[in-house]
Amino acid sequence: MRIKSYSIPTFILVLIISFLLIVVLSILAPVFFPIDLGATKLTARLLPPSFMEGGKAEFFLGTDNLGRDFMIRLFYGTRNSLFIAFAGLVISAVLGTLLGVLTGLYKGLLDSIVSFLVDVKLSIPSLIISIVCASVFGSSKLIMILIIGLTGYPSFTRLARGQTIQLKEANFMESSRALGASKLRIVFEHVLSNISSPMIVHATMKISSFILLESSLSFLGLGIQPPDVSLGLMVSAGRDYLISSWWLSIIPSVVIVLIVVQVSMIGDWLRDQMDPKLKNS
Amino acid sequence: MSAFIVKRLAKALFTIWFVLTLVFLLTRLTGDPTTWLLPDDASATVRAELRVSLGLDRPIVEQYTDYVSALFTGDMGKSYHYLRPVGELFAERAGPTLTLAAISFALAILFGVPIGIIAAVNRNSLLDRFTMGISIAGYTIPSFVFGILMIFLFSLQLRLLPSGGMSTPLHYIMPLLTLTVDSVANIARLTRSSMLDVLRQEYLDSARAKGAGERVVIYKHALRNALIPVVTVIGLHLGTMIGGTVVVETVFAFPGIGSLLVTAAQYRDFPVIQYGVMIVATTVILVNLLVDLSYGLLDPRIRDNF
Amino acid sequence: MDNNNVIVEVNNAKKYFPVNKGMLGQRTVGTVKAVDNVSFKIYKGETLGLIGESGCGKSTLSRLLMGLMDVTDGQILFKGQRVGTKASKDFRRQTQMIFQDPYSSLDPRMSIRRIIEEPLRIHSKLNAKQKLEIVLPLLEKVSIPESALSKHPHEFSGGQRQRIGIARALVTEPEFIICDEPVSALDMSVQAQILNLFKKMQHEFNLTYLFISHDMSVVRHVSDRVMVMYLGKVVELASKNKFFNRTLHPYSIALMDAIPVSEPNAVKVRTPLEGDLPSPINPPAGCPFQTRCPHVSQACRVRMPPLREVEPDHFVACHLFGEEGIQ
Numbered sequence: 084m085r086i087k088s089y090s091i092p093t094f095i096l097v098l099i100i101s102f103l104l105i106v107v108l109s110i111l112a113p114v115f116f117p118i119d120l121g122a123t124k125l126t127a128r129l130l131p132p133s134f135m136e137g138g139k140a141e142f143f144l145g146t147d148n149l150g151r152d153f154m155i156r157l158f159y160g161t162r163n164s165l166f167i168a169f170a171g172l173v174i175s176a177v178l179g180t181l182l183g184v185l186t187g188l189y190k191g192l193l194d195s196i197v198s199f200l201v202d203v204k205l206s207i208p209s210l211i212i213s214i215v216c217a218s219v220f221g222s223s224k225l226i227m228i229l230i231i232g233l234t235g236y237p238s239f240t241r242l243a244r245g246q247t248i249q250l251k252e253a254n255f256m257e258s259s260r261a262l263g264a265s266k267l268r269i270v271f272e273h274v275l276s277n278i279s280s281p282m283i284v285h286a287t288m289k290i291s292s293f294i295l296l297e298s299s300l301s302f303l304g305l306g307i308q309p310p311d312v313s314l315g316l317m318v319s320a321g322r323d324y325l326i327s328s329w330w331l332s333i334i335p336s337v338v339i340v341l342i343v344v345q346v347s348m349i350g351d352w353l354r355d356q357m358d359p360k361l362k363n364s
Numbered sequence: 365m366s367a368f369i370v371k372r373l374a375k376a377l378f379t380i381w382f383v384l385t386l387v388f389l390l391t392r393l394t395g396d397p398t399t400w401l402l403p404d405d406a407s408a409t410v411r412a413e414l415r416v417s418l419g420l421d422r423p424i425v426e427q428y429t430d431y432v433s434a435l436f437t438g439d440m441g442k443s444y445h446y447l448r449p450v451g452e453l454f455a456e457r458a459g460p461t462l463t464l465a466a467i468s469f470a471l472a473i474l475f476g477v478p479i480g481i482i483a484a485v486n487r488n489s490l491l492d493r494f495t496m497g498i499s500i501a502g503y504t505i506p507s508f509v510f511g512i513l514m515i516f517l518f519s520l521q522l523r524l525l526p527s528g529g530m531s532t533p534l535h536y537i538m539p540l541l542t543l544t545v546d547s548v549a550n551i552a553r554l555t556r557s558s559m560l561d562v563l564r565q566e567y568l569d570s571a572r573a574k575g576a577g578e579r580v581v582i583y584k585h586a587l588r589n590a591l592i593p594v595v596t597v598i599g600l601h602l603g604t605m606i607g608g609t610v611v612v613e614t615v616f617a618f619p620g621i622g623s624l625l626v627t628a629a630q631y632r633d634f635p636v637i638q639y640g641v642m643i644v645a646t647t648v649i650l651v652n653l654l655v656d657l658s659y660g661l662l663d664p665r666i667r668d669n670f
Numbered sequence: 671m672d673n674n675n676v677i678v679e680v681n682n683a684k685k686y687f688p689v690n691k692g693m694l695g696q697r698t699v700g701t702v703k704a705v706d707n708v709s710f711k712i713y714k715g716e717t718l719g720l721i722g723e724s725g726c727g728k729s730t731l732s733r734l735l736m737g738l739m740d741v742t743d744g745q746i747l748f749k750g751q752r753v754g755t756k757a758s759k760d761f762r763r764q765t766q767m768i769f770q771d772p773y774s775s776l777d778p779r780m781s782i783r784r785i786i787e788e789p790l791r792i793h794s795k796l797n798a799k800q801k802l803e804i805v806l807p808l809l810e811k812v813s814i815p816e817s818a819l820s821k822h823p824h825e826f827s828g829g830q831r832q833r834i835g836i837a838r839a840l841v842t843e844p845e846f847i848i849c850d851e852p853v854s855a856l857d858m859s860v861q862a863q864i865l866n867l868f869k870k871m872q873h874e875f876n877l878t879y880l881f882i883s884h885d886m887s888v889v890r891h892v893s894d895r896v897m898v899m900y901l902g903k904v905v906e907l908a909s910k911n912k913f914f915n916r917t918l919h920p921y922s923i924a925l926m927d928a929i930p931v932s933e934p935n936a937v938k939v940r941t942p943l944e945g946d947l948p949s950p951i952n953p954p955a956g957c958p959f960q961t962r963c964p965h966v967s968q969a970c971r972v973r974m975p976p977l978r979e980v981e982p983d984h985f986v987a988c989h990l991f992g993e994e995g996i997q
Contacts (some may be wrong), residue, residue, distance in 0.1 A: 205603070208610070215641055219394050254774045255777045257767075259769050262793070272780075325515065343505075347504055
């Protein structure tokens with residue numbers, strides 16, 4: 084048995100702080116840089132970053148093919164990507180946990196229906212579902228959030244259902260029922276608090292896959308549409324200029340990888356903290 | 365055992381039917397395709413003609429029965445965008461995608477499983493850390509980023525490989541690598557953790573106590589049990605991989621089913637999307653059915669639960 | 671004991687669970703008769719000890735009595751009112767349960783204060799101060815310091831948790847408490863303390879206990895009357911003295927023989943239980959104990975002997991003791 088330690092290793096602390104920095108900066112982007120994303124300046128097209136030959140101090144990371152400040156777009160893109168991933172996470176976590184707790188507590192028709200839907204979802208790749216939804220409903224931020232929420236909930240449902248079934252065996256659940264506690268009270272007083280830590284860990288681990296799904300969809304042209312911007316869309320737009328202006332594609336790529344690595348490592352660490360048994364697996 | 369097979373088969377067929385019907389309903393929900401297929405000023409007669417030619421003038425039930433029977437006849441109607449029979453489009457593009465997916469799938473298993481086993485057996489060794497490091501990189505780097513980086517390096521800087529198309533075997537190298545890295549990483553990681561779980565089990569100690577050599581213990585007793593979850597993972601991974609081909613084909617301008625689907629989605633080309641989803645869903649569901657059945661063969665406890 | 675004092679009355683209660691097999695669980699291949707035609711009464715202020723091996727139906731019986739499930743047939747009355755899953759709030763307040771495992775009987779996420787106050791939250795609209803006025807004296811009675819209120823269950827030992835469980839059960843001023851093996855998870859030294867606490871509380875609050883245990887010596891310590899169950903059936907029911915002075919049913923005798931003897935040199939003739947507990951799915955016709963009974967006869971294989979009063983306050987269900995009383 085490993086003894087729980089409440090001190091956070093420096094390495095993880097650095098990860099958490101740097102991730103929060105990215106989140107805060109991207110949230111505040113419209114405050115620092117209140118610009119119109121659609122406005123173009125064709126006289127300043129494809130300028131390299133200021134630290135490279137030919138760069139201008141005015142544009143730290145240069146400009147894109149329409150002469151827009153690349154760094155500002157990067158902030159806005161990160162902001163959109165993170166916003167969509169987090170909003171989708173909230174929907175899938177809430178919906179998934181709700182369904183999982185309900186089906187865990189009460190067997191019957193609902194349980195059969197939900198587990199069938201989970202099976203259906205697992206038999207079709209998320210990306211294919213997203214493609215169908217994007218083609219039917221079009222692409223907007225709201226649709227993307229809903230797509231992520233609806234393709235992401237099954238793993239939360241599975242986890243919450245398993246945890247709830249385990250919890251049902253606990254005597255304190257039975258004694259609450261014997262006291263005549265209503266179902267709603269049991270869910271709020273006992274179930275949610277007891278399954279919260281594994282759910283939070285799972286949510287942390289899921290963020291990175293949602294960020295990946297969002298950026299893949301935008302990369303494919305089925306997500307965020309110009310003139311709005313997201314990291315995946317920036318990678319895709321920069322693809323045509325790989326020879327002359329490689330940074331247009333490579334910098335947002337690096338930002339995606341950076342965010343995903345940060346989030347996954349924080350998630351892994353959190354999981355090890357909450358459940359030492361799972362370590363090394 | 366036969367009841368187990370029948371039950372699984374019935375469930376698989378029901379799932380396929382459910383997915384198909386859902387897609388059909390979704391695509392009919394969004395209104396009249398002629399509103400986005402024709403210019404705004406198109407006359408009513410032109411619209412009506414298009415509707416007739418796309419078969420949209422008939423009652424919805426009739427369209428649905430046609431759609432379902434097309435599963436058996438293969439006549440899936442005409443693409444809105446390419447204005448050609450959907451079956452033809454898929455027939456043209458199935459070959460390259462299947463080649464890509466099959467080779468990548470085989471490579472993923474061929475490399476992923478042994479790497480996972482070796483890493484688990486030599487746990488915490490330099491080799492273990494190295495392979496796990498690579499595999500973490502494999503699942504944190506999205507495949508389109510990986511693809512772009514490869515194009516940047518091998519096509520633009522080193523000028524070794526073509527960046528798009530599929531006319532020569534050379535064209536397959538980068539798409540294959542991109543698709544496979546992800547799968548190898550995934551399968552290796554899961555094989556390793558499943559193998560580690562099994563190596564901790566007590567029955568291995570009893571095998572050791574009986575005097576079996578470590579080699580026999582690992583390869584005879586542990587491996588068989590470790591492979592059960594690995595088989596499932598490989599089945600589920602097929603879905604992820606099909607999603608991967610969509611991205612990879614788009615990155616490398618590879619004319620397969622994946623890029624066809626992306627184009628179809630951009631143009632709201634519903635007949636193509638319906639057929640594509642049907643192919644993907646049927647493949648994944650049938651492969652997972654096979655996985656379930658082999659799972660039942662490997663582990664008698666599973667089938668006794670039915 | 672007169673009938674006006676009856677608090678719980680169980681009349682021919684049956685609880686059968688179907689055992690399903692087949693693809694969709696549509697084929698019923700048998701029934702587990704977890705509680706099979708059981709009748710008994712519990713009188714106000716007494717402790718009825720219930721003994722049996724695991725799987726004998728003790729737990730099902732206690733869940734029926736708590737109104738956590740409904741009987742398949744027969745009836746259970748609490749102060750004349752029917753008990754079941756739709757029982758009244760008043761019933762829920764007047765009956766409480768204390769569990770075996772002090773680790774899973776308290777919600778690990780709640781503070782001790784929230785745990786003990788839970789019944790009050792459900793059954794009353796008292797404010798924080800009023801609730802505390804009820805909780806504090808109870809804490810003192812079970813010898814838990816006031817400082818415990820803000821702590822969580824994992825900070826306490828098994829014995830302390832059981833004390834907390836008792837305080838929690840008492841908070842609604844119940845009349846009837848089911849104690850489901852409340853001490854069997856505890857150390858011997860702690861067991862005695864907790865058993866004494868149970869007795870003290872019974873005296874103070876005029877409680878009625880159904881005390882479930884597989885441990886004869888524990889039952890002997892706390893009970894006024896003893897009931898023995900085997901595979902869903904009551905096989906012996908007697909006052910404590912009659913039961914321990916003159917154990918009659920072969921199964922009860924076998925259980926008594928399993929008690930360790932305190933003096934190592936004492937001579938004791940043991941007739942240990944042989945064979946396994948038969949499958950509870952479709953048990954053999956006749957007496958359920960026939961497969962392990964040393965005195966099995968032809969009659970046992972044909973007919974289940976009824977529970978008969980063979981001497982005052984001593985009931986037994988065995989063909990060895992016929993209508994004519996003890997031979």
